[in-house]
Amino acid sequence: MQIKSPEFKQSARIALQDENLQKALGNLKAGFPGKRAAAVARMPEFEELRDQARDLKNHILEHLDLYLEEFEARVVENGGQVHWCRTSEDARKTILQICREQDAKTVTKGKSMVTEEINLNEYLEENGVRPVETDLGEYILQLRGDHPSHIIAPAIHLNLEDVSEAFHEHHKRPKSDDPAELMAEAREMLRKQFVAADVGITGANFLVAETGSTIIVTNEGNGDLTQTLPKTHIVVSSIEKVVPTLEDMSLFLRLLARSATGQEYSVYNTLSSGNRRPDDQDGPENFHVVLVDNGRSDMVGTQFQEMLRCIRCSACMNHCPVYGSVGGHSYGWVYPGPMGSVLTPQMIGIEKAGLLPNASTFCGKCEEVCPVRIPLPKLMRHWREKEFEKHLSPKAVRWGLGGWAFFAKRPGLYRLMSASASRFMRLLGGKKGKVSSLPMAAGWTDHRDMPVPTGKTFMQQWKARQKQESK
Amino acid sequence: MSDAHTPPIKVGLFVTCLADMFRPEVAFATVKLLEQAGCSVDVPDTQTCCGQPAFNSGDNQTSRDIARQTIKAFDGYRYVVGPSGSCIGMLHHYPELFTEDDPWKARAEDLKARAFEITSFLVDELGFSGIQSRFNGRITYHDSCSGLRELGIKQQPRQLLAEIDGVEMHEMQEAETCCGFGGTFCVKYPDISNRMVSNKTEFAADSGAETLVGGDLGCLLNMAGKLKREGREIDVRHVVELLADMTDNAAIGEADYDLGKAI
Ligand code: SF4
Numbered sequence: 001m002q003i004k005s006p007e008f009k010q011s012a013r014i015a016l017q018d019e020n021l022q023k024a025l026g027n028l029k030a031g032f033p034g035k036r037a038a039a040v041a042r043m044p045e046f047e048e049l050r051d052q053a054r055d056l057k058n059h060i061l062e063h064l065d066l067y068l069e070e071f072e073a074r075v076v077e078n079g080g081q082v083h084w085c086r087t088s089e090d091a092r093k094t095i096l097q098i099c100r101e102q103d104a105k106t107v108t109k110g111k112s113m114v115t116e117e118i119n120l121n122e123y124l125e126e127n128g129v130r131p132v133e134t135d136l137g138e139y140i141l142q143l144r145g146d147h148p149s150h151i152i153a154p155a156i157h158l159n160l161e162d163v164s165e166a167f168h169e170h171h172k173r174p175k176s177d178d179p180a181e182l183m184a185e186a187r188e189m190l191r192k193q194f195v196a197a198d199v200g201i202t203g204a205n206f207l208v209a210e211t212g213s214t215i216i217v218t219n220e221g222n223g224d225l226t227q228t229l230p231k232t233h234i235v236v237s238s239i240e241k242v243v244p245t246l247e248d249m250s251l252f253l254r255l256l257a258r259s260a261t262g263q264e265y266s267v268y269n270t271l272s273s274g275n276r277r278p279d280d281q282d283g284p285e286n287f288h289v290v291l292v293d294n295g296r297s298d299m300v301g302t303q304f305q306e307m308l309r310c311i312r313c314s315a316c317m318n319h320c321p322v323y324g325s326v327g328g329h330s331y332g333w334v335y336p337g338p339m340g341s342v343l344t345p346q347m348i349g350i351e352k353a354g355l356l357p358n359a360s361t362f363c364g365k366c367e368e369v370c371p372v373r374i375p376l377p378k379l380m381r382h383w384r385e386k387e388f389e390k391h392l393s394p395k396a397v398r399w400g401l402g403g404w405a406f407f408a409k410r411p412g413l414y415r416l417m418s419a420s421a422s423r424f425m426r427l428l429g430g431k432k433g434k435v436s437s438l439p440m441a442a443g444w445t446d447h448r449d450m451p452v453p454t455g456k457t458f459m460q461q462w463k464a465r466q467k468q469e470s471k
Numbered sequence: 472m473s474d475a476h477t478p479p480i481k482v483g484l485f486v487t488c489l490a491d492m493f494r495p496e497v498a499f500a501t502v503k504l505l506e507q508a509g510c511s512v513d514v515p516d517t518q519t520c521c522g523q524p525a526f527n528s529g530d531n532q533t534s535r536d537i538a539r540q541t542i543k544a545f546d547g548y549r550y551v552v553g554p555s556g557s558c559i560g561m562l563h564h565y566p567e568l569f570t571e572d573d574p575w576k577a578r579a580e581d582l583k584a585r586a587f588e589i590t591s592f593l594v595d596e597l598g599f600s601g602i603q604s605r606f607n608g609r610i611t612y613h614d615s616c617s618g619l620r621e622l623g624i625k626q627q628p629r630q631l632l633a634e635i636d637g638v639e640m641h642e643m644q645e646a647e648t649c650c651g652f653g654g655t656f657c658v659k660y661p662d663i664s665n666r667m668v669s670n671k672t673e674f675a676a677d678s679g680a681e682t683l684v685g686g687d688l689g690c691l692l693n694m695a696g697k698l699k700r701e702g703r704e705i706d707v708r709h710v711v712e713l714l715a716d717m718t719d720n721a722a723i724g725e726a727d728y729d730l731g732k733a734i
Binding site for chain 2: 009012013016321322325326358359360361362363364365367368381382383384385386387388389393397401404405407408409410411414415418421422429431432433434436441442443444446447448449450451452453454455456457458459461462463
C-alpha cells in the first residue's frame with residue numbers, strides 16, 4: 001500500500017467535503033459507541049477486567065520470547081510449522097514460498113490487517129497467485145481496488161450505493177440495492193472461490209502458547225471456510241498476539257467483542273490447532289504460522305512498549321472525533337485513528353508519519369475506552385518529543401514556540417507582552433468584542449470569530465486593585 | 472466558612488494566560504468564590520503559563536524550565552487553584568517531567584497534590600455549598616476534556632450551578648465530546664477543528680439553552696467564536712461567572728462598551 005501519511009492534511013480536507021463519506025462516518029458514530037456503552041453497562045466487572053487485561057499484557061510483553069517459543073513448540077507438536085519473519089519482505093516471501101510448494105493458483109483470505117501491513121495481496125498477484133478476500137467488507141474493497149479504512153469494519157467508508165455499484169459492475173448482474181440480495185450475491189460468488197482455493201490465509205486474534213492454537217473471531221463465518229476447506233492453512237500474525245493460556249484468551253475475548261461492536265461475543269470464535277488428525281472430520285493437511293515482527297520487538301523496552309498491548313478492537317477510532325471527521329483513509333497507511341497514530345510512525349518512520357500523532361487534541365477519549373488501557377495521548381506526545389528532538393517540526397512552529405518560551409520563562413517580560421497583546425487586540429476589536437479576520441491567526445478566523453480581551457489584563461487590574469487597597 | 476477562630480485557607484491563584492489576557496473577569500470571579508469559601512487569595516507575580524504549549528509540542532526542556540518556575544512561584548501556599556481543568560491538568564503532569572533522582576520530582580508531586588481546578592476545589596476539597604447567585608435562563612454545560620478525563624470533573628460544576636437561583640440546566644447531546652480547540656491543534660488542523668466545533672455548536676443549539684457554560688476558556692473562546700460566526704444567539708460564559716454572580720458584563724465575544732476606550 002502506498003504511503004500517503006505525509007498528505008494527511010490535504011486528504012483530511014477532501015474527506016471533510018466528501019458528503020458520502022461524511023454520511024458513512026455518521027453511521028459509524030451512531031452505531032459503535034452506543035453499542036459499546038450498552039455492553040459495558042451490562043457487565044459490572046468490566047473495569048476490573050480492563051485492569052487484569054492490562055496487567056496480563058504487561059506480563060506477556062516482559063516474557064514475549066518465552067511465550068512465543070512455547071507457542072512454537074506446541075504448534076510443531078501439533079504437526080504445524082512456525083516461520084519467524086523479521087520484516088514485511090521476509091513474511092511475503094515466506095508466504096509465497098508456501099503457496100508455490102502447493103502450486104497454488106488461488107488463495108482465499110480471511111480478514112487480516114497484518115497482511116495489509118505487509119502488502120501481501122499485491123505481492124501475491126505480482127507473482128501469479130490470485131488472492132480472494134472473503135470477508136464481505138474486504139471483498140467489496142477488493143472489487144473496487146480499495147483499501148480498508150477501519151480495522152474491523154474495513155468498508156465503513158462506503159454506502160449501500162457504492163456496494164451495489166461495485167457488484168453490478170463486477171458480477172454482471174442486474175443492479176440491486178437490497179442488502180439481503182447483495183449479501184446472497186456475494187455468498188454465491190464466494191462459495192465457488194472457497195472450493196477452488198488451494199491455500200487459505202487468515203490472521204489471528206490471539207495465539208495460545210499452552211496449546212499452540214490460533215484463534216480468529218468473525219461475524220460472518222468466512223474465516224472458517226477459508227481455513228478448513230483448502231489443503232493448506234497459513235495463519236499470519238504479529239508477535240504480540242501471543243497469550244499464555246486458553247483461560248487468558250477468554251479474558252481478552254470478553255473485552256474484545258464488547259469494546260468493538262458491543263456484542264457479548266463475536267458470532268464465530270474459531271480455534272485452529274495444527275494439522276488435521278486422522279479422526280478429524282475436516283481441517284488442513286498443512287498448517288503454517290507466519291510470525292511477523294516488523295519493528296515490534298524494537299518497541300519492547302521503549303516508551304512505546306505499551307502500544308503492544310493493543311488487541312485491535314477499534315474502540316479508539318470509533319470514539320475519536322478526529323477519525324470521525326476525516327475517516328480512516330486520511331491517515332494514509334494501514335492503521336488509522338489513535339492506535340494508528342502511534343503505530344504508523346514506528347513502522348514507516350516519524351519523518352513520514354509526523355502529522356499523525358500531531359492530529360490530536362489530546363481529548364483522551366481513546367484512552368478512556370481502550371480495553372487494555374493504552375495511554376494513547378501520552379504515546380502520541382512521545383512521538384512529538386521525537387519529532388522535536390530530531391528538529392522535524394515545521395520551522396514556523398519551532399520559532400513560534402521558541403519566541404513564546406523566551407517570554408514565558410521571564411515573568412516580567414511576559415506581563416508586558418500580554419498587556420500589549422491585549423491592548424492591540426482590543427484596538428482591533430473596537431466596539432464589537434470580536435474580530436473576524438486576523439492574518440496571523442487565519443487558521444482560527446477562517447472559520448470562527450476571535451473574541452477580543454474585555455479590558456486590561458488581570459495582572460494589570462489586580463495590581464491596580466492592590467495599590468488602591470493599600471492606600 | 473472561616474470565622475475568627477479558623478485562619479483563612481491560603482490559596483495561590485493560578486490565573487491562566489487566557490483569563491489574564493482575554494477575560495480577567497474569570498480570574499476575579501474565581502477570587503470572589505474562593506473568598507466566599509473562606510480562603511485568602513494571593514496572586515504570585517512570578518507565574519506565567521503552565522507550559523502546555525511546550526509540553527504538547529514535545530519540547531520537554533522548556534516544559535521543565537516552566538514547571539520549575541511555577542513550582543517556585545507557588546511555594547508556601549496550602550493550595551493552588553485556577554479556573555481551568557486544562558492548565559491545572561498540566562500542573563498535574565509536572566512530575567512526569569523529572570526523573571526519580573531529581574529533587575524537583577518530589578516538589579512537582581507536592582505541587583500536584585495541592586493544585587485544584589476551582590469547581591473541584593470548592594466541592595471535593597472544601598465541601599462548599601454557599602453559592603450566592605441569581606441567573607435566569609436555560610443553560611447547557613460543555614465538559615472540557617482535560618478537566619473531565621484528567622481531573623474527574625463532571626458533577627462538581629453541575630452541583631454548584633444547581634445552587635443558583637433561576638438556572639435551568641438543559642444537557643446537550645455529546646456534552647463530553649471534544650470541541651476541537653486542542654491548543655495549537657485548532658490552528659494546525661483548522662479544517663478538522665472547524666468540523667468538531669461545528670458539531671458542538673449544533674448540539675448546543677439543539678439543547679434549547681440560551682447560555683453555553685464551561686470551565687475552560689480555550690474551549691469557550693473556540694465555541695463562542697463559532698457561534699458568533701454562525702450568527703447563533705447563544706451566549707457563552709465561564710462557569711465561575713455564573714457561580715460568582717458576575718454576569719452583568721457582556722458574554723464572551725460580545726461587547727456592550729467600547730473596548731478601544733477601556734485601555
Ligand atoms: S489501542 Fe486500545 S482501543 Fe485502540 S484498537 Fe488497540 S486495544 Fe482497541
